[in-house]
Amino acid sequence: VDTSSEMLVRFGRRCGQAKESTEIRNSEEDQVLYPPLLPSKVDLQQVTIIPHNEWKRIQDSLDRLTREAACLRAERKAKKEMHLRSQEVVKHWTNTYAGMKEQKLEAKKKRDEEIEAERQILDLEEEIHKQGKRKKAIENAKQCQFYQTERVKNFHSGLLLSRVMKERDAQIEFRKSKIKSDKKWEEQLKLNIEKAFKEEQEKAEKRHRERVALAKDHLKQIKEHEEEEERRKKHEEKDAEEIKRQNALYEIEMRKKLEKKREEMHESRRRFLEHMQDKHIIKAVEQQQQEEEDEKIRKFIKAKKCLIQMGKEKEAETHRLMEKRRERIHNFLSELLKEKLDNEDMIIARDIAEAEAEWEKREREKDEKNKAELKTIAEYRAIVMKNKEEEERQRKIEAKEQLLAVMKADQIFWEHEKEKKYKADKEHREVQDAHIQQMAKNKFNAKQAKQAELDYCRLTEALVAEKEKEFQDYAREVIELESETTNKFIYPLVKAVQEGPGSGRGPVLVDRGGLRPSYQANDITGVQLPFYNSQGPKYNFQKSKRRLGFTW
Template identity: 45%
Template sequence: LEENNVLDGCFLLNEVNLRQVIVLPKAEWERIQDSLDSTTREAARILAEQKEREEMRLRSKAAVKDWPNTIMGLAQRKLKAKKLREEREEEERKRLDLEEQQFQATKRKEAIDCAKTYLYYQTERVKGFHSALLLAEVLKERDAQVEFKKLKSDINKKKDEEKEHECKEAILREQEKAHQHYLNQQALRRDQLEQIKERKHQADLAKLEDKREGEQLQRLNRLYQLEIQRKMEKEREEKVEHQRLYHEHVSDQKIIKAIEEQKQMEEDDRIKAHFKAKQTIAKLIKEKKAEMHRLKQEHQDKIIRQLAVQMNEALKREDDRLARDIEKKEAEQEKKRKEKEAKEKAAMESIAEHRAAVLKMKAEKEREEKAEGKKELHALMEENRIYLEMEKAKKQRQRDASMEVQKIQIQQMAEKQAKHQQEKQADLDYEAQREATALCKEREFQSYAKQVIESESKTTHHLYPLLKAYKDGRGLGYRPFSRAREGINTSFQAQDDAGTQLPYSCTT
């Protein structure tokens, strides 16, 4: 049965009628299977392609990773170069910072050394030594000036001798030059005589030439005069001709003028006739205007008379109206006056009533104030008693407080005494420290002074000021004073128990 149910590798369900089973060809079956599994196969194909592309991308990436001519390779090289450059810049900055720190430290050290040197030079001992050094320098300079003066006198003497020798040589040269000048002058005079003779000959020749030129000019002048005479004759002829033409022109002008005068007379006659006609017309116009003005004036007078009548009537009506208004106003004023008198009378009565009420209230108020005064007196006496009791208690408290203050003052005095002892001990410690510092400074000064004296001894023999300043110190405690006892020189330990300095005497 199982063998019957198996058909070409396919399993059939039990109790299936084989006659009702449809048998499909293999190709059709595969087509159906393909149509059913197409989605799954498509998804598998896409996944396979994606996987293949990813593998290819990884292989390509691994292959081009080390290529130098790709964009990624260039970017990697730029990043590496940038990183190296930043590291170098950071190292350079660190180096510069270190150099700057060293430079600043050197500057600070130099500034501190300069300040220390300046403060050291400002001490009185060093100032005195420098003054002695300046004196030694001055003495050395003075010796140098004396030596220079001697040397200068010798040099001046030599210069004077040289100048005298030069003067003698100059005199000889001048004499020789004068002789040469005399010879030159003689030669010059001879040349000048020859030049004078030559110039005289030239002057004679010039005179002859001038004479010939004068004769030529006279001949030309005669020709010029003849030419001028001919020209004047020609001008006289032209003048006569011009006069003739002028007379003809004048006669023509007279004829033209007579004609124009005739025309002007005719024109004047026409103008006079026109002027007379114009005067006649103006006279008629003037008469017409006078008539119109007369009529206009009559009309205006008539209008003025009518207006005067109307104004008189209006004034009369206005006077009647004003009279009525005045009578009415006087009646109103009389009425107001009567009302005012009635009001004043009522006000006076009200004032009298108010005054009586006020007097009554004032009497009652005085009685009440007397009663209040008695009560206040009793209260004031009670307050005075309480105040006296409080003052008594206050004085007791003040006595107690003063006792406490005395105790505090005693305690403060004890503390002050202890503090004074501490300050005294601090002063002693300070003096010891100051003396040690002064000793150190003295050694430093001695070393500095020795160096300066040795240096100056090589250039000058005036070492007395330096040696005096070197030996004339006034002890280790020169100049400083105690902080606690200002004004007391602590250079000496001669003092009593209270810290008072004993008299000082110095014998030399």
């Protein structure tokens, strides 16, 4: 079907005019040769056609903001790249303000580094100089301390004595060589000698006073040590007494606990025995009651038997009477039979039958009554026996339960006693362990103190040996220096060297670093005792013994 519609031209020189109609063929051949650009079933007459310039203008108006933003970004990027290229080019220029400033900063930095290096060198030199001064001061201090020791002082005294003796010898030689003596000089020398003698006496008195004061201080220290030892012993005795008292109190408390435990055991045993005695009494009472009940039952059975026997006897008597009556009636009837007619015989027979029926009825009732009584007696006996068996069984159950309760209470009591004993043993072991630990601790402390004392002695010996070596080296150098001038007056130096550390007069202690102790007199003076080294006996005591008559 060909369709056509009127279309208007919206733009151009024919704006508002109608377009020419065109036929659209929908044949299969046309569709194959010219494929449609628009969807099917679209009326081309209603499609608006826009010119290219107008379409471009519309697109430009729509994309204007985006294009402007892109242009601005491109301009900024180009400016930034240009600025970076400019900075790279200008960075190495030296004739600009920035280049000159950079050069000045680098020069200042180099000058600061050089000044800092010089300062570090000066600081290092100053530190080395100060370290040398410190070492020198330490050496001087050590030398002063070395000179202040007793042995060095004694050695210097010997050195002074040797030099004085040498000077004295030189003066004697000079005086011998001098022909004319000067009296004034002799008087002055005498005055000097007297003055020196007085000074020596004063020094000796001063030394004596110092020794006395030192002896008093030593005695005071010894007394303080003895008092301290006495206080320590008293404190230990007090501690031992306190421990003994605590042990005695503990033993008393344990004895009290044992006594209390024994009393509780006796009380429990007494209660148990009382309970068993009460139980036996109750059992005896129950047995007596049972015997009384059995006696009652026997009496009842005996009475019942008597009643039965009496009933039987009464029944036999009744039977005998009935037999007698029957015989009498029989005799009477026999007589009547003889006297009366046959009808009377029938009446008699009827009476006899009635009497026999009545008698049989009474006999049956009596038998039933006897059987009922026997049955009642048997039932009562069975009930009594059953009650007795039930009571016996209940009594046995109660006795068994009571026995189990007593056994359980006894077991609980013994477990409680066992637990008490275990706690007491545990407390005793804890106290014993505490005592053992205290003893071990005291022993360890004593051992540590002894070890510390031994270490101190070893360190002291090492220090004394080191000081002795230093002193011997110093003394050897001085003696060698003095012996270069003369060997005549070095005996005081040799004697001072041989005295040993300690400045005493006692024998040398070899195991204590060669220490020579001082021994003071046990009197108010407190002077040091002399030491006489004998070279052997000067007299032959054997000859004297033979002379006196001692021949053994």
